[in-house]
Amino acid sequence: MPQQKWVIKNGTFVVLQDEKTLVKGYMVIEGDQITYIGEEEPQLEEGIEVLDGNNLLFMPGLVNTHGHTAMSLLRGYGDDLALQVWLEDKMWPMEGKFTAQDVYWGTSLSVVEMLKGGTTTFLDMYDHMDQVANVTEQSGMRAVLTRGVIGLCPPDVQKSKLDEAVAFARDWHGKADGRITTMISPHAPYTCPPDFIEKFVQASIDLNIPMHTHMSETRAEVEQNVKDYGVRPVEHLRKLGVFSRPCLVAHGVHLNDEEIQILADHGVAVSHNPGSNLKLASGIARVPELLKAGVTVSLGTDGPASNNNLDMFEEMRLAALIHKGVSGDPTAIPAAEAFRLGTEYGARSLFLDQVGTLAEGMKADFIALNTDQAHFLPRTDFISHVIYSASAKDVEHVWVDGKQIVKNGSCLTMDEEKIRSEAQRSFEQLLAR
């Protein structure tokens, strides 16, 4: 089959390279790739499909680098509680009852929300990952999937969980036309004994895939690590060999200068989850310092029960706002940097080198925002408007791998109405079970 070729004209495209931020003109897509972007009208075959991009702002799809999407089934089930009460009385008892079916519907609900809100790639760390992979494949979305393993269990259960994580990672890596890649994930230093974490490092080497884990999310966790192992989590994971692998850690809220330097030296990426960290009162990550040290920082929503939505525009805005407010420096995390956190750096954090920017040769993962609205006026600075004024619901169209997934705000690949009703039913059944 020949590669389908089509063109966008009259578009405004966010390129964010060096001094150039916008290109007004044309973008050509062939199959799953962007093959041209520029002001000059390209030479095109007769009868080629043309999309008029007037009043649309085209930008790379957003990249959500940390989450547990099936937890959308618990959105609003427990809020404004102390962390341990929230976990022990609310989340864990309900999650313990989750079936594969629940994960399927919870993930579907989240995937619909993410796609319609302009997120084209997400990382998911959870259980029943085959279901998450199925939803990803059906939806047309791009994903980095990983079975998150809690190792506080007997050795035989540890082994079967690790085997399951390895089998999932092997079976699904590169599937769905390459849209799915995998990682290997011990849940956290405080939920996995050191020797168990070392087995994940070995699996990461054997499978030649990156590692992902939670790290230094709360102050208590850091203190406990020192008590249990004599070192803080960063040094602990470094000693276990985790940072010898390509690695993305989630949160990294409580880091000292030395730890930031260790992350930078080892090329460890950090998924900053500002909404979740604020809501759970975990603290405020030292993002300006991480970026200054050369650490790749990206953005994650975390699970929808601790956020409570999957709006990546909101995460970009929070990242741009809170570090100014807390540091007292209004130049901290300017709009363009917040934009990169949600796009380019997100792709880099997930070790995906063909998404995250609009450029020739990149995968055609992109979105279009309706800019013919009051909050996008005047037309001063579209990067500023995206970061400080836009929201998920400004997204009009979404393409992944060159295929349109969302058109005029509706998801073309998923049965939204059925998903809403099944997600609600799943929650009611969980309550009753």
Place this chain on the structure above:
Amino acid sequence: MPQQKWVIKNGTFVVLQDEKTLVKGYMVIEGDQITYIGEEEPQLEEGIEVLDGNNLLFMPGLVNTHGHTAMSLLRGYGDDLALQVWLEDKMWPMEGKFTAQDVYWGTSLSVVEMLKGGTTTFLDMYDHMDQVANVTEQSGMRAVLTRGVIGLCPPDVQKSKLDEAVAFARDWHGKADGRITTMISPHAPYTCPPDFIEKFVQASIDLNIPMHTHMSETRAEVEQNVKDYGVRPVEHLRKLGVFSRPCLVAHGVHLNDEEIQILADHGVAVSHNPGSNLKLASGIARVPELLKAGVTVSLGTDGPASNNNLDMFEEMRLAALIHKGVSGDPTAIPAAEAFRLGTEYGARSLFLDQVGTLAEGMKADFIALNTDQAHFLPRTDFISHVIYSASAKDVEHVWVDGKQIVKNGSCLTMDEEKIRSEAQRSFEQLLAR
């Protein structure tokens, strides 16, 4: 003319009184008032107009208690700059060129954004206030309007500005079917000499209207006040008699315990502007402490150039999130309290006793959100969903004084397309002038 009477059935209504948060059932509106709200079907005349509220969440319209709406013309014109650079190089030179016409279009742009986003009442402090009043009257919105006066000028100019502020307040108070009320506003302690502020206190007494002013927004401003007058701004304004009047201050970021107590003792309300305070790196107001002391706190967007949108859902969410993250207490500002900040306490801050809640006898200022969307599921806790998951664009319908102003996301009272194009043109002309 008889009062038009109509009813909503199958609705979910946010009442937030004592333990009760939702009523499922009916709401009857007669003219500009809510006359019934309850589960029981009311006895109604034949042929009465009925709205089916299925899949809609009805809540009080949001109340934005501090802003300079015409500054939407400068949205994105300068961001991520140090405060003085932003003011001196960007805002002031442009604002100096604002004509009455510019204020008309800038305010119109903001009013459209606010109405469509579920804000039914706003406070505006600016110049050319007749224009703001005209827009308010035409739009059907409710507003508290006040000419903000900067007193760094010769006595004769001071006098003419004060006269203008007084004339505006007198002429427009109670106009537009009572939807417009007025206040009297010295801009700030650092922009008005003490004797000039005292004249505003006298005007407030003479006109029998409340006072509004900026106060303690930045640390530098507090330090300057001590240098100039020997006391911090709270004590300064107290001594000048400002707090002997009904009074709303904007920001109140830098307050010590003693100052919080003075505000509580004098019944001074505080408009908390979290988005603006973060973006301008002013700091983080001590909202949990203010509320604990019994101070009425409400929410404002501030001007759209320092926010950069007018989404009050975002301000409620920021208020709920940042104080948790900064204090380390996940129970700080729970969802219901954030909801009250944006509604009930907003009305109280503006000395409006008939709006801010849904109840019999209250003005029919209310909005309807479309809850048949992924991010409102499952149906666990609608207050949580409003605070932690919703955005301006979930608003489907808006009524003010019983009249529908927004229907299916479109503004019925304003020519949106014309406003967008005139606002853009105004900005371009400002640049060229």
